[in-house]
Amino acid sequence: MKRTHVVAAFTATMVVAAGLTACSPADGGGGDGTDGPVTITIVETKQTNIDAIGAVIPDFEAAMEEQGKEIKVELIEDILTDEQFKTKMTQQLVAGQAPDVLDIGESMAVGWAAAGYLHPLDDYLDDWDGWDHWYPEIQEALTRQDGSVYTLAGGASVQNFFVRKDVLEEVGVDTSQPETWDELIDRLIEVKEQTGDTPIVIPAGTAWGGGTWFEGFQPLLGGTDTDYYDRESGTWDLESEGWLPVFELYHELVSNGLLPVEDLQNPNPWEPTKYVKFPAGDIQVAAQGTWGWRFDWGPEGATPIEGLDEKVITWQYPALRDGDRTYGWINTGGGYAIPESSENKDAAMEFIKFLTSGEALAEQLAASGAASARDDLDDVAPYSNEPRLLEAGEDLAESILVVTGDGTDQIGQAVATATELILSGEADGQQAYDAFVQDATELLGPSLVKE
Amino acid sequence: MTSLVDAPASVQTAIRPPAPGRRRSRRTWPIVALLLGPSAVLITVFIVLPAVYGVWLSLTNTQLTGFAARNPQFIGLDNYTYLLASADFLASLGQTGTFLFWSAIIGQTVLGMVAAVLLSRTWVRGKGFFGAALLMPMVVPEVVASLTWASVLATSPEGTLNRLTGLFGADSTAWLQDFPMLAIILVNIWRGLAFAMIMFQAALEDVPAELIEASRVDGASAVQVFRYVTLPLIRGPVFLYLLLTTISTVGVFGLVYFLTRGGPGGQTTIAAIYIYERALQFSQIGIGSAASIILLVIVLVLGVVYVRLAKVQV
Structure with a gap:
């Protein structure tokens, strides 16, 4: 056999052997x-x-x-x-x-x-x-x-508002826990008038992806209405009374120029808002889970805030409707x-x-x-x-949690699309809610929507 | 009447009974099968079967997540009727049309032609430099090009374009928010210009110089020469380019995904982004497949129109 043929045969054998080796498990597999x-x-x-x-x-x-x-x-x-x-x-x-x-x-x-x-x-x-x-x-x-x-999960997060206490004190705005959204909006308008900033970020729109539902909309909804998902039947109640007030709240924040609309419409909207403006003090209030203390703004976090413990405090979510109380939202x-x-x-x-x-x-x-x-x-x-x-951890016991099931992806998608309409100025709260109901009904299909 | 016996040898050869040919084809089919077989297998495995599977998926309610993922059902044409009644999908087709028309058909083709004509002129100096400059965008990988343009069009005052406009005292502009469609159109023109230029340059070189000279002698202006002599002669390559750029532009994904992700407010949700969102982000493979098939049909129709207009064989 020619030498070149021997080399070719050897190479081919090695390639086949390597391929078969790669296809086999790295070890015996299974067991503990x-x-x-x-x-x-x-x-x-x-x-x-x-x-x-x-x-x-x-x-x-x-x-x-x-x-x-x-x-x-x-x-x-x-x-x-x-x-x-x-x-x-x-x-x-x-x-x-x-x-x-x-x-x-x-x-x-x-x-x-x-x-x-x-x-x-x-x-x-x-x-x-x-x-x-x-x-x-x-x-x-x-x-x-x-x-x-x-x-x-060994850990759980409580979602609250993280607040730049240092900036609010500097412009003379009250830093105590706001009891209602009206109270909070009044303070945000005051901050906006003095700084020219868009003072609050809550996930909204399509660019934030699933976060719009899990970190933005659902904590607002769950604090005023826990009946939007029926665990017994595994269905979503799109006519539950909390949906509309939350869409109206988003619209109120946008129409007052309090949400950073352009940033929210950007790809990766958390970067300009949570990683740039909040650390710089240009956004003063951010909806945020406990991980903000470490993962986002801690000393080893994505964008550390020097003197975090002195500069930042948390507020619970204010009451949205009469009879509601302030609350934290369990995220797990x-x-x-x-x-x-x-x-x-x-x-x-x-x-x-x-x-x-x-x-x-x-x-x-x-x-x-x-x-x-x-x-x-x-x-x-x-x-x-x-x-x-x-x-x-102590707050966990008093915080709110609504356990949901199949269909969260579709609900998240419909909420993202509807809040995007508000961000782009194409819809008010009622119109966004109507669009949401239509979209969610189509996406979920009859088996996941409560009659 | 001419009999076969009386006919010249060449004619006899031409009308020779097929039997010997069949004998030859019988002899040659193994080599033909050997040469074409691998290609046929590859095309079948990697193109035909996935396409058929895609058509099948489009007729089901297949999802990647949720309970529906466990037991996909055949639902006939429901996905198609849903899509054709969906304002979002129709809007994405409209945006694809806008993107295609301005960036590929008008932008790349017209500017590519202008660049090719200019670079074919003997009096133009620095052809190498201009040619290389136009070729650069084609060489740069899509991801790199997208990130580069994201930096150029960045909203912050540090964005390259904002720095340039800032020299003239202008405020920073959120280019990707205020002019999202225009931005992706310009970037796609920038990226596809080189290919158009190369194709048109090659076509222009094949136009006989004597025809140009003759028409000039007859008193035709430069525009008339181009309109009535050059353009008809290069019609084939032009339509071939239009076919290729239509296919590639309708399929553009990375460029738009990196720059705008289809936003803001869905203003740049072209069909490829819509399909990606539906099929992979929202896990609705059935609907995503149906949208892909609709897009495929549209591109096929456009392709047939181009081929008919060009009267060329593809």
């Missing part, structure tokens, strides 16, 4: 590591979480080794926005190629659990005494429409999940239990800025050294 080495994968999309998870992986591997389990963890670092992550991971879930552990938000948890992409964790939780330490309201929030738990329902396609579910659950317990959880909460979802973490450092987060 007692029957041989198991490597699980987890994907994180935020640098804060990448750092926090990366720091605890060696501890987990060592803990497992002590228990006679050979589990290795591969951290996939993929910096993405939530929308990008959702789009990308949905494709991977459909293809059965998702990592073994996912760290996901509520909208993904609802949609993916309903689609059957996530593995129910009930059997694991029944056998684990750690689950008893979750606050009952968080357990309820994590329970999906079919009665199963698909995600485990996401957490760690295991894809149904994972071949390493037992090992993945071991990792999730580790991440949602003890010091590992305390470190993540302190890093990302979330309150504990468990009742046994207040004394565990470094979480115990974070008075803001401990305070948020």
